[in-house]
Amino acid sequence: MTHILHIAAITFATFGTGAATLSVMNEDIPDLAIPEGNWATTGALDGMTFQVSGKDVDRGAELTDEIVFRDGTFQSTDCEQYCNFGWSDYQTKEVDGVIHFTATTICPDAPHTVVWYGTVSGGTASIDVTWTTRRWYWTNQMRIQGTGTALPSAAVTS
Amino acid sequence: MQMKSQALTLPALTLRFCILIAFIVLATWGVHMIREALDLQIRPDNEQQVHKAIMLGAVAYISLLAIPFVPGAEIGIALLSGFGAAIAPLIYVCTIAAMMLAFMIGRFLPTAALERLLRDLRLRRAADLVARAAPLSKDDRIAMLLEGQSKRFLPLALRYRYVALAIALNTPGNSIIGGGGGIMILAGLSEIFSPMLTFVTIIIAVSPVPLAVFYFGLGL
Numbered sequence: 001m002t003h004i005l006h007i008a009a010i011t012f013a014t015f016g017t018g019a020a021t022l023s024v025m026n027e028d029i030p031d032l033a034i035p036e037g038n039w040a041t042t043g044a045l046d047g048m049t050f051q052v053s054g055k056d057v058d059r060g061a062e063l064t065d066e067i068v069f070r071d072g073t074f075q076s077t078d079c080e081q082y083c084n085f086g087w088s089d090y091q092t093k094e095v096d097g098v099i100h101f102t103a104t105t106i107c108p109d110a111p112h113t114v115v116w117y118g119t120v121s122g123g124t125a126s127i128d129v130t131w132t133t134r135r136w137y138w139t140n141q142m143r144i145q146g147t148g149t150a151l152p153s154a155a156v157t158s
Numbered sequence: 159m160q161m162k163s164q165a166l167t168l169p170a171l172t173l174r175f176c177i178l179i180a181f182i183v184l185a186t187w188g189v190h191m192i193r194e195a196l197d198l199q200i201r202p203d204n205e206q207q208v209h210k211a212i213m214l215g216a217v218a219y220i221s222l223l224a225i226p227f228v229p230g231a232e233i234g235i236a237l238l239s240g241f242g243a244a245i246a247p248l249i250y251v252c253t254i255a256a257m258m259l260a261f262m263i264g265r266f267l268p269t270a271a272l273e274r275l276l277r278d279l280r281l282r283r284a285a286d287l288v289a290r291a292a293p294l295s296k297d298d299r300i301a302m303l304l305e306g307q308s309k310r311f312l313p314l315a316l317r318y319r320y321v322a323l324a325i326a327l328n329t330p331g332n333s334i335i336g337g338g339g340g341i342m343i344l345a346g347l348s349e350i351f352s353p354m355l356t357f358v359t360i361i362i363a364v365s366p367v368p369l370a371v372f373y374f375g376l377g378l
Binding site for chain 1: 199200201202203205206209212244245246247248250251254255258261262265266353354357361372
């Protein structure tokens with residue numbers, strides 16, 4: 001019985017110290033910083049779809065995506081391939097005739113958080129994205145920048 | 159005669175030092191080449207697979223590092239090479255877990271059962287190590303743990319046994335006496351190491367490499 005208690009105590013100390021060490025050493029990488037402002041759920045971009053060409057800022061990989069706005073919600077078709085993010089609420093604000101939008105999408109099956117910020121002017125969009133994965137032992141982030149053009153309603157695939 | 163010996167030793171030492179430096183430079187270069195060749199990029203489409211590979215690697219690392227004479231450190235180095243400094247905290251924690259696992263095996267598993275288990279696993283050298291340690295007194299087991307050290311060093315090592323344990327774990331070539339796993343099993347078998355003080359010793363003793371990689375990167 002004493003042996004079992006000793007083993008339990010050592011195991012507890014090892015795991016406790018391990019968890020404490022990892023939480024101290026695992027530096028968080030903050031999500032994309034969204035500019036302050038009068039963000040509101042307006043549905044201002046509802047019905048719009050953009051074909052986006054982007055680039056992984058750190059690794060240079062080329063990416064393509066289609067982002068869809070519908071009923072006050074937002075979806076990236078590319079992100080849906082990797083996780084069932086579903087439709088997420090988006091917010092907008094208008095500054096000098098340019099619509100700014102932001103959305104935060106969270107993967108229900110894995111620790112992925114994707115933060116979107118973009119501007120829409122006329123039929124073009126400019127976007128910044130961070131895809132952050134926070135595992136218990138490290139945090140990994142992919143930064144993406146891209147531009148998109150609005151698709152006519154008939155061309156929308158989703 | 160002594161002068162002649164010194165004259166012979168200095169070039170030999172210089173040569174060894176140069177070989178060591180060359181080895182470090184080549185090893186560092188090799189690690190960078192391996193990283194570039196692997197081109198391990200964590201993307202949304204492979205993140206889950208990378209996560210599973212890291213978890214499997216961590217379990218294998220802990221298990222193998224705890225077994226005497228089994229090269230487990232290479233898995234840690236491979237993980238560091240593949241994923242860079244970001245994985246160093248996990249390697250550090252896994253190393254502590256492996257060392258404490260080996261210590262607990264030595265401390266709490268009956269010697270005969272441990273020897274039989276190692277023989278069943280076809281780990282003959284590890285079983286021989288345990289068999290050799292079994293009939294010895296506690297002090298003799300410590301002496302075995304510090305095999306190769308000067309006899310004059312032994313009383314001091316027994317007195318400052320936790321420091322001696324830390325040195326033994328960090329001594330290059332300790333694989334001759336069983337590596338980290340073997341040393342910790344022997345430490346457990348000796349029964350003169352308190353589990354908690356051993357734990358603190360391990361936290362400090364295994365910290366230099368992972369912490370150096372974490373703070374200074376792989377370009378050390």
